[in-house]
Amino acid sequence: MRKLLCAFCQSRWTALLLTGIAAGTAGMLIALMLHEIQHLAFGYSQRSLIGGPPFLQGVSEASALRRVAALTIAGIIAGWGWWLLARYAKKRLSVSAAVSDIRQPMPAATTLCHAMLQVVTVAMGSPLGRESAPREVGALFAGGIARRCGLSEADIKLVIACGAGAGLAAVYNVPLAGAIFTLEVLLVTFRWDAVIAAIITSAVAAFIASLVLGNERQYLFSAPAAPVSLIVWAALAGPVFGYAASLFRRMSRQARGSVKSNWQMPLFCFVAFTCLGLLSIWFPQLPGNGRGPVQLSFGGDVTLPLAAILIGLKVFSIWMVLRSGAEGGLLTPGLAIGALLGALLFLLVGAFFPGSSIGEFALTGGAAFLASSMQMPLTAIVLLMEFTGMDFSFFVPLSLCVAGAYMTCRYVEG
Known part of the structure; x- marks a missing residue:
């Protein structure tokens, strides 16, 4: 035996x-x-x-x-x-x-x-x-x-x-x-x-x-330590990301649920991707899974109008290709939307949280949105840690923001 x-x-x-x-x-x-x-x-x-x-x-x-x-x-x-x-x-x-x-x-x-x-x-x-x-x-x-x-x-x-x-x-x-x-x-x-x-x-x-x-990290994130003001912001902002993630989840489910495997699929895919190509003439940040916008947000290389426009167009492009029948993951796209939303919020209210930076808001927001949209809070925190090599002090604000976002998303979805 x-x-x-x-x-x-x-x-x-x-x-x-x-x-x-x-x-x-x-x-x-x-x-x-x-x-x-x-x-x-x-x-x-x-x-x-x-x-x-x-x-x-x-x-x-x-x-x-x-x-x-x-x-x-x-x-x-x-x-x-x-x-x-x-x-x-x-x-x-x-x-x-x-x-x-x-x-x-x-x-x-x-x-x-x-x-x-x-x-x-x-x-x-x-x-x-x-x-x-x-x-x-x-x-x-x-x-x-x-x-x-x-x-x-x-x-x-x-x-x-x-x-x-x-x-x-x-x-x-x-x-x-x-x-x-x-x-x-x-x-x-x-x-x-x-x-x-x-x-x-x-x-x-x-x-x-x-x-x-090789062993290169996915994203460059250079903030040495998390300031106290980021902890306060993370606790307050979690529900915002959770509610936004619930809307994103509803949109993606409806888009995938509307796909029909008939003549519409080749036609809709052609139209959706061509529209994305035309949009990329003015916004080259749109093509791809979202890694570029995430790095721009972490580096503070976005303005308020650009962040707002990219969020709207990124969500719209994801809806278009999902509705047309194309397949793919939503991990990096979700991280990109969350990071852009975090950067946008910093540009709006960052002055009330001295010591924080746009990259720190983007990191925290990206983790919270990803955790809620994919329903994987622990994975999201660890993923951002390995993606960026962030300082251990960021675990507190990330955990607070992820917890608030995840609970809000679950509450909204019932």
């Missing part, structure tokens, strides 16, 4: 290790592919896949015609790609559905094509996030590995969830946030065996991806 138990445990941990390697490799390849397509679409930094000019700079330096052309082509690819996938491929199974019911595995061809479409369209300027693709691919590989190892249903569920979190950890180099996401969002448990499994898998995946992608 003891030998059988040891063999069982060994196979489970072997499955988790293989899942971490597979998710890390997939995340690395997805990031490389995304960078290459970005460079080709907007014609910048062709000699370097990693590093070099940021995406916002590449879009800004591209001609108006190239911006419109890239996004129009992205709309054609999105519309026909997802229409063909919905019409002819096996029904797609989401990561949460795969974790909830492990009796039905994720269809490999459908999942890989769905992930590929997300990578291509996000790289070409879709305003949605890139994090869904590595999560789906990581969960797909994890399910296959777990079943081949002959694990129990409970362990298959654990490995699939860990694979999805490891994909997130790999593509963003956030091993701790990937593990917390697995526990908080997918498994909804903090059992010790699940905690250890999630940490090991995400750490392995992040390490594998970092061998090629």
